[in-house]
Amino acid sequence: MDVFEAIDKRYSCRTYEDRAIEPEKLDRVLDAARLAPSARNFQDWRFIVVQDAATRAKLIPAANDQAFVGSAPAVIVACSNSDYVMRCGQAIGPIDIAIALEHIALQATAEGLATCWIGSFFPDKVRAILGIPEDIQIIELMPIGYPAGGAPAKKREPLTKIVSYDKWEFDSI
Ligand SMILES: Cc1cc2nc3c(=O)[nH]c(=O)nc-3n(C[C@H](O)[C@H](O)[C@H](O)COP(=O)(O)O)c2cc1C
Numbered sequence: 001m002d003v004f005e006a007i008d009k010r011y012s013c014r015t016y017e018d019r020a021i022e023p024e025k026l027d028r029v030l031d032a033a034r035l036a037p038s039a040r041n042f043q044d045w046r047f048i049v050v051q052d053a054a055t056r057a058k059l060i061p062a063a064n065d066q067a068f069v070g071s072a073p074a075v076i077v078a079c080s081n082s083d084y085v086m087r088c089g090q091a092i093g094p095i096d097i098a099i100a101l102e103h104i105a106l107q108a109t110a111e112g113l114a115t116c117w118i119g120s121f122f123p124d125k126v127r128a129i130l131g132i133p134e135d136i137q138i139i140e141l142m143p144i145g146y147p148a149g150g151a152p153a154k155k156r157e158p159l160t161k162i163v164s165y166d167k168w169e170f171d172s173i
Helices: 003-009 023-034 053-062 067-071 092-110 123-130
Strands: 045-050 074-080 137-145
Touching: 003 092, 023 045, 023 092, 045 053, 045 092, 053 067, 053 074, 053 123, 067 137, 074 092, 092 137, 123 137
Parallel strands: none
Antiparallel strands: 045 074, 074 137
8 A cells, every 4th residue: 555545545433343453563553653753853752552451441431431442452542751842833742743643543554454533532531541650741542443334535625725835825724
């Protein structure tokens, strides 16, 4: 599968088969995160892979009662320890994690797996469940597994609405 095909096929999967992910597939998916770029190559990320069924069940209320989060065979919890802010004023933690997680999502797609970004969660609940230290930011969760059912059609704006050349030519965002 080439990169564009993986980008096109990736979707937010909210129904998973009750089927474990082969360890070699999971390793390749996690390696895709390891190989991601990061600001100053800080690699300011840590990923907790939650596979234990009882722990996944506890993550459901922590994920704002999104039951599908616990039904995936694994949930990746992406953490950062960086409060470094770039010259442009943006914090690197969420940016670096976002890149790494999208590497995960795309490699998962190439492996026949599916994922969903989860931003609707309570960090303090996740922290307590997984024993994550107070000085670590919990940026995002990502369930991963074999999809049950197909992908819905993508809803996206056309390029003409989101791209201009050489200068700002938008009315607004
Ligand atoms: C940062 C971020 C947080 C998100 N949080 C959630 C979430 O908590 N629950 C959920 O069901 N989907 C979540 N999504 C998925 C988006 O709703 C989804 O990406 C968007 O509707 C586009 O659909 P697609 O991913 O299938 O292309 C999140 C996506 C992103 C990028």
